[in-house]
Amino acid sequence: DVKVTQSSRYLVKRTGEKVFLECVQDMDHENMFWYRQDPGLGLRLIYFSYDVKMKEKGDIPEGYSVSREKKERFSLILESASTNQTSMYLCASTGRRETQYFGPGTRLLVL
């Protein structure tokens, strides 16, 4: 079974803090994704990566950066957290024919 894990299920941070969200997959997948999910807006793609050290902006990259130093790990970084980044963050990796496998999500609250 594919397993995608995320470092935290719940996180509370202060405005201005630097926040790291980590995602690890164990299936040697090339492609990995970060989404945020907000009520009424569905899933919005923040960044994705199709190889180590490669990244591409998604639909809403502002305020975020990513890092992919190893194939299995894809990190999302909030350089200076703001209250409007309070959200559910979902990581996914892609298997055969673009089937995405999701982690359990991190619910981030920025105070």
Added chain:
Amino acid sequence: AQSVTQPDIHITVSEGASLELRCNYSYGATPYLFWYVQSPGQGLQLLLKYFSGDTLVQGIKGFEAEFKRSQSSFNLRKPSVHWSDAAEYFCAVGTTYNQGGKLIFGQGTELSVKP
């Protein structure tokens, strides 16, 4: 540009009743199509997927979906809903050429089940 529309934001059905969740997509070629389910506070779980071949696809938990090219639809169905089916359901479309595995998701349909 590809897009996915789920016209129903929220649906309520009685336990034991049949269910159909609608999904329409916009894409020029034959797409890859997916349905995912998300229980409260959880990640998304794949219910079923369509790549080619038989247009009626069977998935987990008794769900099925039918690809209708003429209607650009991929509706999800279940003959008898259980209380545990209450969740949010997402339809998604992928392309038949490599775009880095990107999917376009619909806005989701929240399903409530009445006892």
